[in-house]
Amino acid sequence: MATDSPYLLITVFLVAAAGFALAPLAMAFAWARLFSPQKSGPEKNAVYECGLQSRGDAWVRFRSEYYLYGIIFLIFDVETIFLLPFAVAFTGLPVGAFLAMIVFLLLLVEGLVWAWRKGILTWA
Amino acid sequence: MDEGLRNELSKQGVFTTKLTDLYNWGRKNSVWPLQFGLACCAIEMIAASMARYDLARFGAEVFRPSPRQADLMIVAGTVTKKMAPQVVRLYNQMPEPKYVIAMGACAISGGPFKQGYNVLKGVDRFIPVDIHIPGCPPRPEALIHAFMLLQQKIAAQTFTGAGRPRFLDPAGPSEFPVPEFGAHDLVPPNNPAIWRAPKVQRAES
Numbered sequence: 220m221a222t223d224s225p226y227l228l229i230t231v232f233l234v235a236a237a238g239f240a241l242a243p244l245a246m247a248f249a250w251a252r253l254f255s256p257q258k259s260g261p262e263k264n265a266v267y268e269c270g271l272q273s274r275g276d277a278w279v280r281f282r283s284e285y286y287l288y289g290i291i292f293l294i295f296d297v298e299t300i301f302l303l304p305f306a307v308a309f310t311g312l313p314v315g316a317f318l319a320m321i322v323f324l325l326l327l328v329e330g331l332v333w334a335w336r337k338g339i340l341t342w343a
Numbered sequence: 344m345d346e347g348l349r350n351e352l353s354k355q356g357v358f359t360t361k362l363t364d365l366y367n368w369g370r371k372n373s374v375w376p377l378q379f380g381l382a383c384c385a386i387e388m389i390a391a392s393m394a395r396y397d398l399a400r401f402g403a404e405v406f407r408p409s410p411r412q413a414d415l416m417i418v419a420g421t422v423t424k425k426m427a428p429q430v431v432r433l434y435n436q437m438p439e440p441k442y443v444i445a446m447g448a449c450a451i452s453g454g455p456f457k458q459g460y461n462v463l464k465g466v467d468r469f470i471p472v473d474i475h476i477p478g479c480p481p482r483p484e485a486l487i488h489a490f491m492l493l494q495q496k497i498a499a500q501t502f503t504g505a506g507r508p509r510f511l512d513p514a515g516p517s518e519f520p521v522p523e524f525g526a527h528d529l530v531p532p533n534n535p536a537i538w539r540a541p542k543v544q545r546a547e548s
Contacts, residue, residue: 272432
């Protein structure tokens with residue numbers, strides 16, 4: 220059978236994929252609306268599930284400092300991935316590779332010193 | 344359905360069931376306990392869920408750290424008056440249908456601390472308890488037994504009629520009042536809708 224359009228197959232796939240994604244959601248929604256026993260109350264609908272009384276709103280602002288802190292953490296987290304093979308292969312490394320690695324480390328340390336002096340690491 | 348006809352059909356390889364039974368079968372084999380322990384009974388609860396006693400055989404190995412995902416509260420340990428409001432609040436936050444196992448002497452009556460000034464004399468003063476297990480602490484086998492009793496209780500539940508569970512009864516309460524930690528005692532000291540002081544009857548002498 221010759222297909223009229225090469226896009227027909229893609230369209231069929233797209234519709235099937237959307238169906239796979241939407242059908243469980245629709246079933247869960249229908250089950251919740253039709254069959255699940257609804258007994259809601261102020262505590263069941265509280266912002267936070269906790270034995271203590273929830274206070275305030277779920278929509279709170281994070282300080283932008285948090286993201287700087289997070290980025291610095293991420294950089295040094297990734298650095299450890301390079302540090303381990305560096306340490307394992309340390310004795311067999313040529314001078315060029317050793318220098319390249321040291322430059323890489325010093326660059327990161329310089330960034331840390333910069334952030335430190337900026338006062339980002341002090342959690343106010 | 345007639346039992347004889349059912350037997351006859353099952354001999355022919357036709358499996359029949361009721362919607363109620365199917366629903367209850369699904370629910371009783373997938374009870375998710377709330378992951379919280381109050382005292383030493385919790386150690387036995389942990390032992391029951393681990394490989395040696397293996398609560399997973401009964402479909403209850405998924406201990407949920409959030410009350411919104413749990414449907415069984417195992418009150419494992421001493422409920423102090425300071426802790427009671429938190430226990431009731433956690434129970435309120437669990438979605439229906441939900442069940443409570445009061446595990447150990449402390450949870451069912453205050454146990455060895457019954458005469459103490461700061462121990463709740465039974466968690467059933469504030470939340471409806473389905474199964475009580477005595478013991479100090481109860482062994483994991485006792486918890487498994489309580490769990491099997493709970494499964495029997497779930498399997499016997501009906502959708503309609505006067506004996507239907509709370510979650511199918513629109514008039515049933517959705518939340519239970521949370522007591523406050525007062526100056527001398529919890530305020531109120533119990534929930535009169537579900538608990539009444541046992542009447543002491545003395546023999547005539």
